[in-house]
Amino acid sequence: MFLANLRGRSTAFATALALGAAVLTAWGGESRADSNSLVLYTSTPTAQVDFFVKAFEKETGIKTEIITGGTGDLLNRVKAEADRPQGDVLWGGSSTTGGSQPELFVPYTPPESAKINAAFADPKGYNAPFDAFTMVIVYNKDLVPEAEAPKSWADLADPKWQGKVRFANPVSSSSSYAALVNWKLIGDWDFVAKLAKNFIIDHSSSAPFTAVGQGEAELGVAYEEGAYRYLESGKVGIVYPSDGVVILPGGLFLIKDGPNAENAKKFADFLLQPEQEQALVENFPGRRPSSDAVKLPETMPASSTLHVLDYPTSEAEQNQKDWLAKWQEIMIDAR
Incomplete structure (x- = not known):
């Protein structure tokens, strides 16, 4: 009886070890x-x-x-x-x-x-x-005549567009962060501050082009693919800004x-x-x-037909935290 119990306990112990190993294998890496x-x-x-x-x-x-x-x-x-x-x-x-x-x-x-x-x-x-991808300006043709549509990033700073430009927060959107760096290349933080005065900030990358495509906003800063989603509808126009884009x-x-x-x-x-x-x-x-x-x-359009700026990848990566903090300060001041 003692030997039988010992064998039973040994078997149970071995089984427990096997189960433990299985668990470690499942979670171990x-x-x-x-x-x-x-x-x-x-x-x-x-x-x-x-x-x-x-x-x-x-x-x-x-x-x-x-x-x-x-x-x-x-x-x-x-x-x-x-x-x-x-x-x-x-x-x-x-x-x-x-x-x-x-x-x-x-x-x-x-x-x-x-x-x-x-x-x-x-x-x-x-x-x-x-x-x-690159960032573009998208406009609603029912709300903005083609002749009046911005042709450059600088045009977005015109006071007539105050409260009419949708832009996703670069803190949560990597494509918007690319746009922020793009603007910094053109005119540094003073330029960014001028643009920010006209922005309505969204928390989703898809919100700007969706709002423009559905006629809820005049203008938006959007990533290229998002802008194209509404191109076939004939309701939107896409602008590749003349003062430079990053790809x-x-x-x-x-x-x-x-x-x-x-x-x-x-x-x-x-x-x-x-x-x-x-x-x-x-x-x-x-x-x-x-x-x-x-x-x-x-x-x-092929990239060779656009005014393409050199994106400072290493600098943008190393300074991302500081640049986003600066962006948030600018937005507080713009309000």
């Missing part, structure tokens, strides 16, 4: 990389995410969990989870999104990176840009110590394939590919 899944954090438009995730799953068989949110919110989530990462890829924002906190990500260079426009390449290797690579970052590290690489490899870049411009008007091998649609 590297062993999770062998799973057939991927956790994707993304601020990219839903239709685009669904389109490419479906194609990725079909090609690889890897099941993808999609978690959406604003770029700034998702970046904060990655930071909060740094001790035990739950996501594998952060897809959205711009190069400054991950560049501002590189300790949260790992460098990776997909095989197709050689086809990326040299201006979009990340010299530090953290960003694997699938697309690129930034979109953000695609692999999260450090993510649970499915190998699958994260496969996702980056997949998106940068020429076939996917071409599918981007054919299915999502206004999305600018990062690859030079893709033919642009007729409605999208």
